[in-house]
Amino acid sequence: MRIGELAEKSGVSRDTIRFYERNGLITSCTGSSATNNYRDYADDTLIWLGFFSGAREAGMSVADLRSIVDAVAGSCDADLARKVVREKISELKLRAQKISQAVEFLEKALEK
Amino acid sequence: MRIGELAEKSGVSRDTIRFYERNGLITSCTGSSATNNYRDYADDTLIWLGFFSGAREAGMSVADLRSIVDAVAGSCDADLARKVVREKISELKLRAQKISQAVEFLEKALEK
């Protein structure tokens, strides 16, 4: 899949896709048909991009995403990978708590 | 209360407090004892700062906080104020959903 199609399907702009790639969130094999150097993306890149968009809205940084990708896809050390992912999960849950507290504060403000 | 004490008690740096004030999140009456122009904060500023810290971690922008403060403290129009606050609450809940989804994605990644 080329960048335009990926952008279209994922709802992530070409520029942002290139930005993510520069930052190691995704990879592309430069098509083997050597006449051009267009990026070629695997189908599952779409899945990842979907996750990234949601995760960004959930408050994760690009660096966070990077470390997840490195852990999961990099497959350096399975145990370490799991540890990284679990860590990110608990960070997310902590953030969810902060949200509850903020909601609570605001609801109290409404009551008054 | 002067800025140093407020910073100490709230855990928010002096610079950030002044930044928040510049951005309309808090106000101070310049002490009436006119020899200096030191900021003087009401006690409840501490409460607000606590909320702000949590809300920032929850992913709210300074502009979001500004509109809440304007609505609640500005007391322009009570109904409108409630509307603004409810809106922010639902934004927060949406974000919480994004978090659940991200957690779900990551937990699935762990299973594999």
Place this chain on the structure above:
DNA sequence: TAAAACAATAGACCGTGGTCCACGGTTTTG
């Protein structure tokens, strides 16, 4: 009363997360 601690302002600076050119090459399409 002198030094240390605190405060004010203005403005420079920083990382993050993109977004937007400009320019040149490649592919598609009518």
Place this chain on the structure above:
DNA sequence: CAAAACCGTGGACCACGGTCTATTGTTTTA
């Protein structure tokens, strides 16, 4: 085959949320 549509790179630019510095003025405190 020419024009339109697409892609690549590099670098400028942007908003956001602070943070830091310099300079000057005010309190505290020993």
